[in-house]
Amino acid sequence: MRAVVFDEAGELARVDRPEPAPGPKEVVVETAAVGVCGTDTHVFDGEFEGTVYPLVPGHEATGVVVAVGSEVTTLSSGDHVAVNPSTTCGECEFCANGKSNLCREWNGLGVVASDGAAQERFTAPVQNVYKLRPETDLYQAALIEPLACAIRAYDRLPRRMGDHYLIYGAGTMGLIMAQLAPRAGAASVTVVDINEARLKTARELGFEHVLTSADRAERDRWDVIVDCTGAVPAIEDALPRVKAGGTFQHFGVAPAEAGADYSPFRVYRDEISIVGTMAVLNSFGRAVEMFEAEAINPAPMISHSFTLDDYPKALELFRQGKGRKLQIRPGDTVSRVLL
Numbered sequence: 087m088r089a090v091v092f093d094e095a096g097e098l099a100r101v102d103r104p105e106p107a108p109g110p111k112e113v114v115v116e117t118a119a120v121g122v123c124g125t126d127t128h129v130f131d132g133e134f135e136g137t138v139y140p141l142v143p144g145h146e147a148t149g150v151v152v153a154v155g156s157e158v159t160t161l162s163s164g165d166h167v168a169v170n171p172s173t174t175c176g177e178c179e180f181c182a183n184g185k186s187n188l189c190r191e192w193n194g195l196g197v198v199a200s201d202g203a204a205q206e207r208f209t210a211p212v213q214n215v216y217k218l219r220p221e222t223d224l225y226q227a228a229l230i231e232p233l234a235c236a237i238r239a240y241d242r243l244p245r246r247m248g249d250h251y252l253i254y255g256a257g258t259m260g261l262i263m264a265q266l267a268p269r270a271g272a273a274s275v276t277v278v279d280i281n282e283a284r285l286k287t288a289r290e291l292g293f294e295h296v297l298t299s300a301d302r303a304e305r306d307r308w309d310v311i312v313d314c315t316g317a318v319p320a321i322e323d324a325l326p327r328v329k330a331g332g333t334f335q336h337f338g339v340a341p342a343e344a345g346a347d348y349s350p351f352r353v354y355r356d357e358i359s360i361v362g363t364m365a366v367l368n369s370f371g372r373a374v375e376m377f378e379a380e381a382i383n384p385a386p387m388i389s390h391s392f393t394l395d396d397y398p399k400a401l402e403l404f405r406q407g408k409g410r411k412l413q414i415r416p417g418d419t420v421s422r423v424l425l
């Protein structure tokens with residue numbers, strides 16, 4: 087069976103490995119599609135805290151169940167599924183208090199210590215595997231994992247009817263956050279990105295206020311501002327634009343050592359809330375339901391599919407900020423430009 091392996095930070099190999107066998111409470115999934123995102127570049131570069139090499143990457147996956155463990159009763163071979171990559175210890179203070187995304191033993195398939203989906207078949211704990219309708223497009227459904235992160239992010243926002251939203255970054259995450267905003271009650275949604283090509287997708291998705299700088303917007307304050315870039319210049323540009331009583335969210339992952347300038351006085355005086363959001367918390371099942379209810383428009387968001395052999399090309403294209411969501415499709419024999 088073919089697989090992509092990060093042998094150590096910065097070293098990628100394409101290898102043949104033995105077929106995986108499921109443990110009692112595991113299933114084997116034949117990968118249909120697995121998205122590539124910034125986390126994969128961080129794992130490859132050795133910048134993700136705790137990664138244990140060698141590791142098969144890939145955490146945004148869908149596929150078809152091909153084998154189930156002896157104690158699995160809820161899934162069968164042939165089921166179409168999406169896989170929540172997060173696994174947690176279940177025992178620490180955070181797991182015990184309903185905050186398992188903050189688990190100190192947090193492990194993501196394809197991210198920390200368990201192999202991910204950039205291979206023909208992979209194993210996953212049955213509790214992480216969510217059944218899809220047979221008619222759901224398995225390629226597009228690889229956006230369910232990012233959608234689950236976005237739903238967690240909304241759990242951390244006020245969700246007040248009539249609020250004005252400003253989203254920094256029109257990558258996959260910014261575009262998903264922007265598409266969910268009207269469902270959270272947004273009166274308007276403004277999307278800002280310095281990359282004009284990314285803004286084109288935002289326009290295709292029907293957003294009206296799509297700009298290369300927030301300075302060009304009709305308004306100068308927003309109730310809710312979400313950074314989906316992780317870039318300090320975006321964060322510093324954003325905070326002064328939060329309306330008194332409003333909320334700023336760090337969704338983007340800034341470098342661990344970075345700092346940002348903002349006015350503590352203003353946070354006090356104007357009661358600004360600054361909130362973080364980390365991965366998925368009780369939101370994967372809701373993401374499946376919302377994806378199948380067409381809460382996001384997936385087609386304009388997926389631009390390229392790559393074979394396993396072309397995995398390095400996908401990483402390179404992602405680093406260049408080219409295309410939209412890039413996917414690996416291990417069953418394909420040719421890589422394709424989809425848009």
Ligand SMILES: NC(=O)c1ccc[n+]([C@@H]2O[C@H](COP(=O)([O-])OP(=O)(O)OC[C@H]3O[C@@H](n4cnc5c(N)ncnc54)[C@H](O)[C@@H]3O)[C@@H](O)[C@H]2O)c1
Nearest residue numbers: 255257258259279280281314315316317320338339364365
């Ligand atoms: N909190 C979470 O749970 C979570 C989950 C998934 C991803 N993330 C993070 O979310 C961020 C976005 O992910 P993505 O996949 O959309 O990434 P992406 O790289 O595809 O998109 C980021 C976008 O930000 C834009 N950008 C960069 N600097 C900017 C600036 N100064 N002003 C405006 N736009 C700017 C880029 O042009 C790009 O289009 C990443 O940092 C990622 O690590 C967080």
Ligand SMILES: [Zn+2]
Nearest residue numbers: 123124125146
């Ligand atoms: Zn991801």
Ligand SMILES: [Zn+2]
Nearest residue numbers: 175178181189
């Ligand atoms: Zn824990």
